[in-house]
Amino acid sequence: MRTESGQIFKLGDYRPTDFVVERIDLTFELDPAATKVVSRMILHRREGVAADAALVLDGDELTLDGLQLDGNDIDPAGYAVTPDSLTIRALPESGPFEITVSTTISPETNTTLMGLYRSSGVYCTQCEAEGFRRITYFYDRPDVLAVYTVTVIARKDDAKLLLSNGNFLGGGDYDEGRHFAAWFDPHPKPSYLFALVGGDLGMIEDSFTTMSGRDVALKIYVEHGKEARAAYAMDALKRSMKWDEEVYGREYDLDIFQIVAVSDFNMGAMENKGLNVFNDKYVLADPETATDADYANIEAIIAHEYFHNWTGNRITCRDWFQLCLKEGLTVYRDHTFSADQRSAPVKRIAEIRLLKAHQFPEDAGPLAHPVRPQKYREINNFYTATVYEKGSEVVRMIRTILGAEDFRKGMDLYFERHDGDASTIEDFLACFTDASGRDLTQFALWYSQAGTPLVTVSTDWNEAGKTFSVTLEQSLAPTPGQSRKALMHIPLAYGLILPDGREFEGQPHGGEAGNGVFHLTKRKQTFRFAGVPERPVLSINRGFSAPVNIAMEQSIADLAHIARHDSDGVARWQAINDHATRSLISAARLSRDDRKLPSVAELAEILIATAADESLEPAFRAQTLTLPSESDIAREIGGNIDPDAIHAAREAVMKEVAHAGLETFAALADSAPTGPYSPDAEDAGKRALAATAMAYASIAEGWPDRLKKAFDAADNMTMMAQALQLLVYQFASAEETREALESFRARFADNPLALDKWHTIQAMAPGAKSYDRVEHLLAGPDFDRTNPNRMRALVGAFSAGNPTGFNRADGAGYRLLAREVIAIDKRNPQLAARLLTALRSWQSLESGRQEHARLALVSIREAGALSADVSDIVDRMLPG
Structure with a gap:
């Protein structure tokens, strides 16, 4: 080490x-x-x-x-x-x-899980990065x-x-x-x-015939007895290979493609040429032990690692500063694959939620860095949401700017020109410039400037002249190491929705725009539309075309109009989400001052109507009904965060919505598909809607009977885990909850991945008492500190996913994380450093919690003999 x-x-x-x-x-x-x-x-x-x-x-x-x-x-x-x-x-x-x-090396004593190590009787390597x-x-x-x-x-x-x-x-x-x-x-x-x-592993095998007629042997290796649970991964692999041929013209180039699933692995998976190594949680699945989310993750990660064969392996990075060249690009490819396999709007909403939950806070805190960093101390710490998720968004913006045809030409040129090379971002962008004739010099700043741009939007309607103006202004706050920022090229997809729901099709004057996209390249630009028959409602940043924050005053009526009529599903969801966010922030501020919360009748009406609208996809309705998380609310508030006030406000809003729509929610809670389980998008969406409705119905009913019955009746892990989670979150001390927890543990005692879920559900249960529960689980017979999955399932879930439990006012949660990080660092520095990033937003907390968090970081720094991984994170998070 x-x-x-x-x-x-x-x-x-x-x-x-x-x-x-x-x-x-x-x-x-x-x-x-x-x-x-x-x-x-x-x-x-x-x-x-x-x-x-x-x-x-x-x-x-x-x-x-x-x-x-x-x-x-x-x-x-x-x-x-x-x-x-x-x-x-x-x-x-x-x-x-x-x-x-x-x-001579010793695999059995290599607890870092880097290089060649031996765990559970299997020799395995992990060589990225060093x-x-x-x-x-x-x-x-x-x-x-x-x-x-x-x-x-x-x-x-x-x-x-x-x-x-x-x-x-x-x-x-x-x-x-x-x-x-x-x-x-x-x-x-x-x-x-x-x-x-x-090692000694079981195997399933299949074959794939490439577009040129070559037969490729496909093999997936797993622990003996788990072979049947690798069938979905094999299916996802074959679909990935076919998709890459059809969409990018990329054919596999060896006689064999192999995947090995292991239980002790620092990463999700690794794209080693022709021999991918996976964390088994992203390979193994059956209805009894895997949720719909597990199936979707397996599909996406299998695709991601396979797509690396060209974007990462055949063309690799010149140096680690170019990491986004393989990771951001390949994330974009796996996102579009999943969108094609499932619902594109629902997939995009999930991507936006992930980006805002993980990358936006990273950009706003002490760990902020550009998509392509200019320097690093420990490369392991730059496998971040910025490199992966924001890197993907940058590629998506290239496609938005160029259009589908020129984007494909640029990708074809990239594959042709750089096959066998170790390339740079400049090489990548040059291919799109040469293929399209478009200058991307200003756009390239997305790779070199950290932070999330803020775009302030204002509109003006001239009734007499029948003109509508949109003024955009961009700003980018200083970030560590970058106090001065240059103006960005920000592509913002838009629509003007008329009162009757139709979309105005005229083109604006005063700035570059086309194909429904404003190109914001100056500090401030105004786009004017002439001949607009009636005042329209502006839908901006459709499809989340740019990873920016939007500051725009829109009335509740305008948001409701977008929610009802926008042709872009993502924009419809965003409008409802923005309305919910406003209500939740107001409620949180009032809750902190012990003042009566305002009515959320308008929000409840929109949510209930959306839930009952059978013209909408069930998965879309489920996403819309899922209120912004406590972390989302904290991010929007920005500073002086009181997690307890936010939690109380969100619970109160959910309760009011639940009571208002009990009849609708109760009916939908029983609408999960029956018959044989299928992980396809349609059935998964129906289960998601039923599970979300169940959460509201159980809140309104006020007792755990419905949830315990749902738990007992569940014939798949998706509905079982959801019922258990709601029991633990809503009725932690109920006898039904204790019985369900014991039943789940006994049923899956020999299934590590299912027990990971059992730990995570308890770790993320809100409230100050969850700290005591986590300490109890840490000392329990089912906990294994040497297994990264189990550490992430309990310590990681608690610190990153439980705002009230982790951010206890007395600082106990921070001390727990510090203690575990110091201990883990001696065995597995990468895991320790990644767990520690849960404290990345500590400076946004209210002063008392801030001080406890600071002291926890100081205790880690003063522990001595830290790895480079952990020392780097601590030094960047502690000022001075």
């Missing part, structure tokens, strides 16, 4: 390596305590590099066993070695040469692309299955009691895409 380091890496310091790695042959002799690794590299000196330049390779806690040049031992005077680097001097001035490096250096000394950076041949040797009783990247070359007996398997990947790749798996 790399301990605290002050080294800062800067984008401007990039330079290529002095030596080029042409190929690498790796031999592993697997052993839990002492795995031998032999790396044979063919290299040559880069043209123009000085003859006395040394070869400097990366390492991390390595011990060198042997070192050779062209088959001969190198004199110790010719090299310098530390656990973190290997420097070799006196190398040939021309022509290729061979360096052989031998190391894990390969924990295996052998190498140029562990993304711009070093080489062809890999891998031979894996193991005892048959230790690892029956031996996998690596690429195509299978062959295998068999190696010597008495041992066997081997050899793999060759013909596509040059960086070290972060290397993968190895060894």
Whole structure:
């Protein structure tokens, strides 16, 4: 584990390596305590590099066993070695040469889950971002692309299955009691895409015929007995492969594609070339143990990792500053895939909720950074919502600006021009400029400026002249390291909705606009529409075309008009959500002062009407009925946050809506589809609506009977988990709740993923008492601190998803997180650092909670011997 380091890496310091790695042959002799690794590299000196330049390779806690040049031992005077680097001097001035490096590593003691580790009897690797250096000394950076041949040797009783990247070359007996398997990947790749798996696993297999007629073998490996639960993942994989051919013309390029699901994994999944490694929660599913959300996540993440084959693997990043080039782009691709597979408006609403819940707070706090950072101290800490989700939004804006046809031309040019390259953002944008002729220089600021732009919108209706004007003004607040910001190019999709619900189709004057999009490129611009017959209502930022905050005074009547008539489903939802947000913020401010809450009759009327409108998709109705979360309300308030007041206000609003619409909600609560379970979008939407209605109905009825009956009758995890969650949230002390919790735990005692849900439901139950519940669960027999999924399910869910419990006025929640982060950091720094980001918005709290949070951060800083991962997060969150 790399301990605290002050080294800062800067984008401007990039330079290529002095030596080029042409190929690498790796031999592993697997052993839990002492795995031998032999790396044979063919290299040559880069043209123009000085003859006395040394070869400097990366390492991390390595011990060198042997070192050779062209088959001969190198004199110790010719090299310098530390656990973190290997420097070799006196190398040939021309022509290729061979360096052989031998190391021994201990997979079973590697608790960081980076590099090669062994857990639950399975050898597994995770090399992104800098894990390969924990295996052998190498140029562990993304711009070093080489062809890999891998031979894996193991005892048959230790690892029956031996996998690596690429195509299978062959295998068999190696010597008495041992066997081997050899793999060759013909596509040059960086070290972060290397993968190895060894163990005893079950398998399901299928095949896919590509658009050129090649047959590809598809294999998914899981723990024995869980094979049937991988069927949906296989189906999602085949649909992803077909979609990428149809939408982007991308064909798979190896003879085999393999997925391995493991239970101990820091990531969601990893796109290693031809051998994806997944956290098993994103592979395993059946109706009894997986919710509709689990199925949707499996579909999306399977697609995401497969799509990386081209956007990440065939074309990779020149350096880690370009991380969004593969992640943001691939998130955009998996989002559009899911939109095509399911309901596009509902999927988009879910994306907006996620972006606002995670990325907007990141942009507004001490961890703010550009989509492409200019510097970093620990790259593991930049696998963030900004890189992934905002990075996706930036790609979406390119498509909005260029249109579908030119966007596809740009993508085709990108694949053609940079296949086999380690590329940059500039390379990516140049393809769209060259394909469309459009200058994207100003737009490129989205990659280099942190923060969420604010667009202030005002309108003016001239009855006499029949003109309607829209004035837009942009501003961007200072963020850490960026006090001055340049003007952005912000594409804002819009519509003008006339009183009869029709849309005005005229084009504006006074600024660039077209295809229903305002292009805001100056500080302030006014767009004027002539010949407008009656006063219209402006629908702005349709489809959330730009990831910005909108400041606009709109009456409740105008919001209701958008909600009823807008042709854009996302805009209809946004109008209702904006109305709800206003009501909730007013209620929270009054609740804090112990004043009577205002009536929300208008909001209740809109929500009830939406719930009953059978012309709308059930999934859309469910999204609309889901009020802004407590975190959403806090984000909109901005500062001096009192989580208890927000919670009380939201509960009061929900109660008033519930009582007003009890008849409607009670009927919808029983409307979940019957018969065999299907995870398809239609049935999932119906269950979502029934579950949301159940929440309102149970609030209005005031007793847990309906929820306990729903729990007992549920024949799928979606409805069972929802009923249990509502019991715990609404009737925590009821006997029915205790019985349901015990029943769930007993039923799924041998199912770790289901028990994760059991922990999360309890961790997120609101109220100050949830702290005591979490402490009890931490000490319970079902809790395993070494498993990242279980830590995220309990500590992560409590700290990031329970505003009242975590933000207790006495600071106990912050102290709990600090204690756990300090302990976890000694074993798994990446996990510890990610859990710690739950405190990213601590400075927006009211003063008492702020001080408790600050002291918790100070206690972590003063703990000593912190990893670079955790130290980096603490230092960025603590001022001074």
